[in-house]
């Protein structure tokens with residue numbers, strides 16, 4: 001595999017009106033790594049993707065691929081000259097070409113036999129070799145998705161941009177296709193950017209995760225770091241349900257309704273404790289609470305409890321595997337110190 005360049009976006013901005021668009025964003029896409037860009041609707045994901053694809057020019061900042069400048073204010077190298085592959089939601093295959101014909105389509109610059117070999121290698125890596133002669137209309141949604149990916153990878157792009165690649169698939173197929181594609185994506189050696197609003201897809205696929213909200217990067221890092229050490233309530237919420245409890249500074253600790261925890265370094269006007277439903281356990285001893293609601297959810301039960309603290313009542317929902325006290329009964333709560341997420345309020 002040849003060495004492929006890294007894509008670097010620095011100080012990138014594209015504004016629509018006063019607030020919309022992307023504000024100042026830095027992003028690095030490394031060859032052989034999958035970066036997931038996660039954000040709610042309207043957060044600027046598609047805008048960022050269009051800027052990187054060269055479909056739009058930025059208002060400020062620049063995009064480089066290795067040493068080559070691809071975009072700068074008001075200017076952009078056109079999409080077809082950027083060495084960037086695109087796979088958008090509507091992954092329309094050519095209906096009148098076979099699977100193999102679809103994958104070799106962009107390889108007319110290669111001798112036929114070489115194009116065919118490369119396409120067959122890719123189809124093999126995506127477990128599609130026995131569908132090479134099939135027509136697209138005879139493929140399942142998941143197979144069509146994989147053919148579209150093979151077609152995008154065939155040209156060996158330095159960067160591959162994928163916009164909501166799994167949005168057309170139902171939940172069970174989605175996980176299967178995603179888990180089949182991820183190793184093939186890494187092996188292809190391109191710098192991959194996946195745009196998604198699905199936290200599960202992002203956590204499952206990404207080497208590097210970027211959380212985008214209102215046109216700004218809230219946090220970037222490994223999925224584990226973003227999940228276990230969120231920088232704010234907004235960042236934590238993007239990766240799953242979380243509740244906030246008050247935290248009062250007391251020396252070098254914070255006092256919370258669930259106990260005392262270390263105060264993070266740094267200054268803030270106030271702090272809060274974030275709690276994910278699976279991180280609090282019902283234990284034999286701990287913080288006293290009363291069960292006010294229970295909901296069976298398969299391998300866990302979601303238990304809502306009320307705790308009475310010096311500063312009033314706090315309600316919390318805990319996902320607990322195992323026996324749960326009846327409504328109205330006492331329960332004792334325990335939060336492991338390494339699961340205490342104390343962030344600025």
Ligand SMILES: Nc1ncnc2c1ncn2[C@@H]1O[C@H](COP(=O)(O)OP(=O)(O)OP(=O)(O)O)[C@@H](O)[C@H]1O
Pocket residue numbers: 016020021039040041042043044045046047048197
């Ligand atoms: N061409 C445009 N003209 C004006 N406003 C735009 C344009 N494109 C996007 N916007 C605005 O910029 C913001 C970001 O839009 P963008 O499509 O990038 O978000 P997104 O995160 O991709 O959303 P979704 O998940 O719904 O596709 C939105 O407020 C949108 O209305």
